[in-house]
Amino acid sequence: AQSVTQLDSQVPVFEEAPVELRCNYSSSVSVYLFWYVQYPNQGLQLLLKYLSGSTLVKGINGFEAEFNKSQTSFHLRKPSVHISDTAEYFCAVSPYNTDKLIFGTGTRLQVFP
């Protein structure tokens, strides 16, 4: 079975500050890793994904994430946030042998001017 833990339910930050949203996962099989963003009243949009290869992956809107196999983590970072980054961020895993996505509980990023 797989599970995804996003320890921070809310992360408040000022505009232009750096941010890190934490994600840890547990799985008995190899998984692919994803970050999705949900803006208010919208569906989920893919930010980035890790399938294999370089452990640092870059996504849209200036976000990046680093896969750490030994710590089973996939933390999301952005060096300088904008007001428009205010949204809910979901970490998810997909076991190698399925198309199923297992989501974390989400982190609400609130960017203040």
Next chain:
Amino acid sequence: DTAVSQTPKYLVTQMGNDKSIKCEQNLGHDTMYWYKQDSKKFLKIMFSYNNKELIINETVPNRFSPKSPDKAHLNLHINSLELGDSAVYFCASSQTGALGQPQHFGDGTRLSIL
């Protein structure tokens, strides 16, 4: 052009009624999904269909019946609606054959049971 579209966007109805939510994707994908997002924003998969065939059924009450007339459509019918069914329901699609392909989501249907 919207890639994954759901209708209706909002659905308000009374307990005990039967309702349907429709989903269509124009991405040429062969797999479609339904997810439920509860009031705490937790997202959980309900069903997935590949080429009209049921692949995943995550212990969802049998009051929920998905129907896939073709690979571009996956509708969700709910019988005897209960208060606990209030949630946002998301449809998604992806292309199988290359695992790790991201899923593309619709904007959701907000279901409110009175």
